[in-house]
Amino acid sequence: xxxxxxxxxxxxxxxxxxxxxxxxxxxxxxxxxxxxxxxxxxxxxxxxxxxxxxxxxxxxxxxxxxxxxxxxxxxxxxxxxxxxxxxxxxxxxxxxxxxxx
Numbered sequence: 001x002x003x004x005x006x007x008x009x010x011x012x013x014x015x016x017x018x019x020x021x022x023x024x025x026x027x028x029x030x031x032x033x034x035x036x037x038x039x040x041x042x043x044x045x046x047x048x049x050x051x052x053x054x055x056x057x058x059x060x061x062x063x064x065x066x067x068x069x070x071x072x073x074x075x076x077x078x079x080x081x082x083x084x085x086x087x088x089x090x091x092x093x094x095x096x097x098x099x100x101x
Contacts, residue, residue, distance in 0.1 A: 031067070031076040048073060049085050056086045 044052075051072065055065045062079035065086070070076040077085075 027070075031070045034070065034075045035077065044069075044073075044077075044085065052082055052086050062086070 048069065052065050052069065055068055056062070060068070062082045065082050066077050066079055069082070083089075
């Protein structure tokens with residue numbers, strides 16, 4: 001296929017956003033590969049937690065915060081773990097309750 005036709009293929013509707021989709025998929029793969037398996041054994045620094053709390057106060061979702069953490073710090077966290085950190089909650093051995101009876 002001549003190079004001119006390849007360049008024109010970008011304007012064909014099904015391929016119009018292919019580059020953006022590819023970039024989003026590549027970022028998703030990087031986020032999965034960089035996920036912190038255990039944030040308790042390798043906890044985020046207080047500055048990182050403050051960053052998460054600030055984003056949440058601005059109304060960002062926990063999943064969105066996880067993506068911003070990846071963009072800024074190079075690792076990702078599950079939305080549930082972000083929520084626990086932002087709310088200051090950790091699972092406890094007493095059935096996962098935050099306040100002992």
